[in-house]
């Protein structure tokens with residue numbers, strides 16, 4: 503099989519409203535760097551990833567001040583109203599790659615082993631694949647007032663994580679088609695599912711959390727300082 507080539511997209515154009523911070527959460531300090539520098543590091547270090555497209559908000563005044571912005575693998579793209587718009591914009595900035603790994607700038611604890619897991623799966627199965635965390639708790643559905651409606655069967659239920667990896671053209675067509683039809687797309691796999699294409703989910707590290715609310719920062723700090731000390 504011809505050796506596959508890989509690019510990455512880092513959607514970083516969000517405002518982090520749930521974090522309630524003075525700056526977008528991807529620029530908050532975390533374990534000696536900013537969140538985004540941690541999220542970028544393993545992608546930039548991986549030898550199979552030739553380009554990393556960082557998707558920024560139009561008014562972003564932080565990223566270009568970081569030393570990492572000068573990294574030769576990094577290209578920039580302009581974000582959109584929703585995360586899926588930002589990812590589509592990032593896809594147009596990919597120069598030359600067969601596959602793309604899309605990873606949230608808000609997930610700073612990504613491990614090299616999880617990138618390896620995705621790439622090995624692609625090399626063996628030649629199909630889109632995402633990282634996930636299987637649900638461990640009993641799952642409830644409630645109404646808007648917190649009244650429990652029912653227990654949700656958790657067999658086969660996963661938390662979708664990132665990176666999510668797909669053939670570049672397949673993801674571009676799937677996203678364009680889903681967005682044109684007004685489908686609600688919160689991750690790349692949901693566009694692929696809508697297109698009817700196959701996708702696998704693999705158990706990734708449970709410390710690959712998305713920093714979303716203030717209390718997530720302390721947890722991410724613990725995960726990162728533990729891994730840095732190993």
Ligand SMILES: Nc1ccn([C@@H]2O[C@H](COP(=O)(O)OP(=O)(O)OP(=O)(O)O)[C@@H](O)[C@H]2O)c(=O)n1
Nearest residue numbers: 513514515516517518519520583584585607608
């Ligand atoms: N229009 C958008 C919205 C989100 N993102 C990115 O998508 C990732 C995951 O989204 P989320 O955790 O929801 O980040 P925010 O949208 O910034 O958070 P919030 O919903 O709390 O505002 C983040 O890295 C965020 O920067 C993006 O690139 N473009």
Ligand SMILES: C[C@](O)(CO)[C@H](O)COP(=O)(O)O
Nearest residue numbers: 585606662663664688689712
């Ligand atoms: C893509 C994602 O990380 C999968 O869990 C998540 O959906 C992104 O966060 P958002 O709040 O849905 O934008």
